[in-house]
Amino acid sequence: MSSLYIILGTSVLAVLLAGYFAQMYLPPPKPKVVGIDLGTTFSCVGMYHAVTGNVSVLTTQGGHKCIPSVVAILDRGILVGYDAVAQAEHNPSNTLYDAKRFIGKNFSTKELEEAQKQYSFKLKLDQFGMVSFSIVVNGTERLIAPQEVGSIIIQELKQAAERNLSAPVNRAVLSVPAEFDENQRNFTMKAGAIAGLDILRVINEPTAAAMAYGLHTKSNIHNVLVVDLGGGTLDVSLLNVQGGMFLTQAMAGNNRLGGQDFNQRLLEYVLEKIAGTFKKSLIDKEDLQVLRMNVEEVKLNLTYHKSALISLQLHSFGNTLFKETITRDLFEKINSDLFLRVLEPIDRVLQTTELTPEDVDEIVLVGGSTRIPRVISLVEKHMSRRPNTNVDPELAVVTGVSVQAGILGGMWPLTVSAVELPTRVRKIHIH
Numbered sequence: 001m002s003s004l005y006i007i008l009g010t011s012v013l014a015v016l017l018a019g020y021f022a023q024m025y026l027p028p029p030k031p032k033v034v035g036i037d038l039g040t041t042f043s044c045v046g047m048y049h050a051v052t053g054n055v056s057v058l059t060t061q062g063g064h065k066c067i068p069s070v071v072a073i074l075d076r077g078i079l080v081g082y083d084a085v086a087q088a089e090h091n092p093s094n095t096l097y098d099a100k101r102f103i104g105k106n107f108s109t110k111e112l113e114e115a116q117k118q119y120s121f122k123l124k125l126d127q128f129g130m131v132s133f134s135i136v137v138n139g140t141e142r143l144i145a146p147q148e149v150g151s152i153i154i155q156e157l158k159q160a161a162e163r164n165l166s167a168p169v170n171r172a173v174l175s176v177p178a179e180f181d182e183n184q185r186n187f188t189m190k191a192g193a194i195a196g197l198d199i200l201r202v203i204n205e206p207t208a209a210a211m212a213y214g215l216h217t218k219s220n221i222h223n224v225l226v227v228d229l230g231g232g233t234l235d236v237s238l239l240n241v242q243g244g245m246f247l248t249q250a251m252a253g254n255n256r257l258g259g260q261d262f263n264q265r266l267l268e269y270v271l272e273k274i275a276g277t278f279k280k281s282l283i284d285k286e287d288l289q290v291l292r293m294n295v296e297e298v299k300l301n302l303t304y305h306k307s308a309l310i311s312l313q314l315h316s317f318g319n320t321l322f323k324e325t326i327t328r329d330l331f332e333k334i335n336s337d338l339f340l341r342v343l344e345p346i347d348r349v350l351q352t353t354e355l356t357p358e359d360v361d362e363i364v365l366v367g368g369s370t371r372i373p374r375v376i377s378l379v380e381k382h383m384s385r386r387p388n389t390n391v392d393p394e395l396a397v398v399t400g401v402s403v404q405a406g407i408l409g410g411m412w413p414l415t416v417s418a419v420e421l422p423t424r425v426r427k428i429h430i431h
Contacts, residue, residue, distance in 0.1 A: 033200060034047050035399075038175070038191070040069060043154075045160060046402035059160065068081050070088070071149050072091055081153075093136070100146070102123075121133055147194065158172075158196065172192060173404050173405040179427040209364050210364060215364070222241060223240060224240075224241055226239060227370060228367045231258045248420075249423075310324045352428070363386075365389060370393045
């Protein structure tokens with residue numbers, strides 16, 4: 001019997017040594033599976049590196065790590081991401097965005113009428129309550145399903161991954177909002193399939209974010225608050241983490257609050273300044289588009305600087321130069337009520353779970369808008385705990401989903417895979 005144990009022990013040791021020497025001396029294999037964050041406003045793709053265990057978020061258009069989740073259908077073809085955004089003012093009825101809000105979701109006629117007020121492109125409802133986008137191409141109406149829009153974005157990311165890897169990319173893991181039901185998850189996977197990918201798994205965005213911070217490997221972390229504030233939505237989730245197992249305990253959020261709203265407040269302020277300076281309103285579409293881009297840049301600059309300058313030539317005003325300095329204090333003042341609304345869903349998930357801020361072991365920030373200093377300080381003061389900012393919040397979800405992709409692809413060093421326990425928790429919607 002003892003000889004059997006010796007043989008078994010020797011075999012195990014041989015396997016471990018072989019794995020060690022393989023990691024040390026053999027070239028690391030190329031990733032077999034990529035991770036994709038198909039976001040409402042921005043999307044990106046990443047890969048997990050063997051041996052180091054690091055994740056690279058791959059560059060896409062113009063060196064950017066994320067592309068706008070925007071698709072434009074033109075008579076001459078299709079534009080995606082930044083290319084689609086650049087022509088949006090001139091082609092609003094055929095420029096599609098927010099497709100993720102509609103994918104796999106049933107709408108009533110009344111809900112569709114309300115949604116239509118927010119979009120310049122036309123929405124149509126089929127007999128099953130599913131939404132399609134109605135566009136006109138070469139004089140003919142064409143219906144585009146939300147999953148088709150998603151597939152075009154995924155295809156762009158797939159091609160970016162293939163350029164980075166110099167190899168075909170055929171398999172992926174996708175992230176989805178925790179509130180997505182089975183139908184929405186299936187249609188998201190269908191978007192990946194249309195793009196030519198075998199989707200091995202979908203994981204919840206809060207779970208992916210927690211994995212990006214390595215919380216699935218820590219035994220002392222149990223209650224994790226994930227605050228996800230992106231371009232158009234706010235989602236707050238409270239997760240219970242136990243040895244790689246994730247249970248969503250509560251969800252709350254506002255589907256109409258995000259960075260776009262902060263931009264709009266600043267845009268309105270600048271438009272008032274322009275009207276006061278030139279004694280007339282700015283209505284030229286090209287000038288407005290340039291101004292919107294300036295406003296976005298200023299918002300980003302105010303994350304790292306106390307002030308930023310808006311400077312642009314207004315061709316509709318005789319190429320007159322307009323300048324205005326925007327301070328961080330001013331930006332925070334004109335958005336003060338919106339920033340405070342970030343705290344509402346945090347309170348709701350704590351109330352639902354009957355937990356106090358002291359019961360929360362870790363606070364994770366997700367989404368580009370959580371970089372805003374005022375958002376960070378409000379959450380910190382409200383929770384009496386500094387949020388974890390070790391990972392770029394805009395890339396947290398794609399980082400985590402790429403870790404999961406690496407695990408499913410058998411990349412070493414092998415780590416704990418996420419196991420999401422089923423939950424009947426419903427998202428609390430705050431308006």
